[in-house]
Amino acid sequence: MSRALALIDGNSFYCSCERVFDPKLVGVPVIVLSNNDGCAVARTPEAKALGIKMGAPYFMIRELCRREKVRVFSSNYTLYGDMSARANAVYRQFAKDVEIYSIDESFLDLSEVRERERLELARDLRSTVRRWTGIPTCVGIGPTKTLAKLANHIAKRVPELGGVCDLSDENERAMWLVGIPVGEVWGIGRASLAKLEALGVDTVADLRDLDPRPARQALTVVGERIIHELRGRACLPLEIVPARRKGCAVTRSFASRVTEQADLEQAVSAHATRLAEKLRRDGLATTQITVFYHTSEHDRGDPKRSVSTVVHLPEATSDSLVLIKAARLGVAKTWREQGPEPWRYSKAGVITTDLVPLTESPRALFGALDRERGGALMAAMDACNRRFGRGTVVPARAGLEAKRTWATKFEMRTPRYTTRLAEVPVVTAMATAGPEIRPSSS
DNA sequence: TCTGGGGTCCTAGGACCC
DNA sequence: TCTGGGGTCCTAGGACCC
DSSP: OOOOEEEEEETTHHHHHHHHTOGGGTTSOEEEEOGGGOBEEEEOHHHHHTTOOTTOBHHHHHHHHHHTTOEEEOOOHHHHHHHHHHHHHHHHHHOSOEEEEETTEEEEEOTTSOGGGHHHHHHHHHHHHHHHHOOOEEEEEESSHHHHHHHHHHHHHOGGGTTEEEOOSHHHHHHHHTTSBGGGSTTOOHHHHHHHHHTTOOBHHHHHTSOHHHHHHHHHHHHHHHHHHHTTOOOSOOOOSOOOOOOEEEEEEEEEEEOOHHHHHHHHHHHHHHHHHHHHHTTEEEEEEEEEEEEOTTSTTSOOOEEEEEEEEEEEEOOHHHHHHHHHHHHHTTOOOOOSSOOOEEEEEEEEOOOEEGGGSOOOSSSOOOHHHHHHHHHHHHHHHHHHOTTSSOOGGGOOGGGOTTOOOOTTOOOOTTTOGGGOOOOOOOOOSSOOOOOOOO
C-alpha cells in the first residue's frame, strides 16, 4: 500500500471559530486581530475580497472596516485552542496516526486506506468535522507532507473540487504542478523565492525538476529536501508524539509606551510569571532567562535603545518567584536613567532556550533552591488558577491586573464560550405547534 | 623562507512557519 | 494614539581541545 498523508486545516480558522457561536457573522466580512489588536491575522473570503491583506496593521484598515461593515474581533486563543482540540478529536476517528501541526492544521496517515477510497473518506471527514464542530475545512492528500500541503492549497482555491484534492497519482499531479507558482510551496519564503527566480524557476514543476545537489548550494539542505518531497520521496516523517519543546518565550508589545523602570519591571514580572506557568504545565525548567526590552522602530525621530541580557540561575527551575526575581534583575542591571529625551519602550519579553525536564535536571551544589517548598507553593497556586481562572492567584510582585499601565489590548474579544461556565452561550427555545411533552405519570 | 589539521561545542543570525 | 507572538531548523564562524 502506498504512503498517503492528508493535510486538513480549518478555513479562516479563527474567523470560523467566531462564526460557530454567532450565525449573524455568516456571509459577512470578518477579521480577527493579533495580540494587542495589532494586525489582521485571519480573514474570511468576504474580507479578503475587500483587499484586506494578511498582517495588515489594524489602524491602517480601521476606516475601511468601518465603511464596509467588517466585523472585527480581538483574538480569543482560549476559544480557538478548545475548538482545535474538538476538531482533532474528530480526526482521530478517521485515522489512527495524527500529527497536530498547528492550531488549525493536522496531518493524518491514510496509508491504510485504499487509493480509490481516499477521496470519499476525505469528503466524509470534512462533513463530519463540519457537523460536529461547525468548522469548515479543506483536505489535501499526497505521498509526502509537502505534496499534501500543496494538494490542500489546490483544494482551497479550486471550488469545483469541493474542498478535497488528491495528488497521489503522478500523472495527474504533474498537470497541477505546472500551473502553481513556486512561492506557494511549503518552505519557500521570500528569500528562497528570489534565489529561485534567478535560477529561472517559476513553477512548482520547475522546482521539482531542479537537480537537488546544486539546489543545495542555493537553498541549503532544506531546499534539497523539498525537491525530493515534490518528487514523492518522503524526507519529513509524520511526528505523532510531539517533540519536547526546546525553548519558551513570553513577549508583548505595550498598549502604550513605557518610560518608567517600575512599569517595565512589572511587565517583565508578569511575563516571567506566565513563562513559569507554561514551564510547569510541561514539567520543564530552565537555568537562565534572557530579558529584553526595546523602543519601537516605528517611532521615527525618537532615541532608540535595545537591551537583551541573560540572567543565570543557580539551578534549573520553573518557580515563578525565582523567575520574577531574575526578570527584575535583568531590567535593574541594564536600566539607564532617562535624559531630557527619554527612551519610550514599546515591547519587552522573557525568553528561555535551554529547557530540560525538571526531574532530570541536576541540583546545585551551592545556592540550591528550595524545590520542595517552592514546588508545593507553585502547585497550590496552579491548582487555584486552573479552578478559578488564570490570574486568580498571582505573586504580589507580578502586579495586579488593575494596575497594569502597560497591559495588552483585547478590546473586541468574544466570550470564552466553551471553557468558562460564566461565558457559555444561552439558548432560548421557543415552543412551536407540535407534540406536547409531559412527564410520564406511570 | 617556514607557522597543522581535525574535531566538538556554542552562539548569532537568517529563514521560514502558523 | 495605533504596526503580533511563538516556535523550529540551518549555517557560519569563533573558541577550544588534542
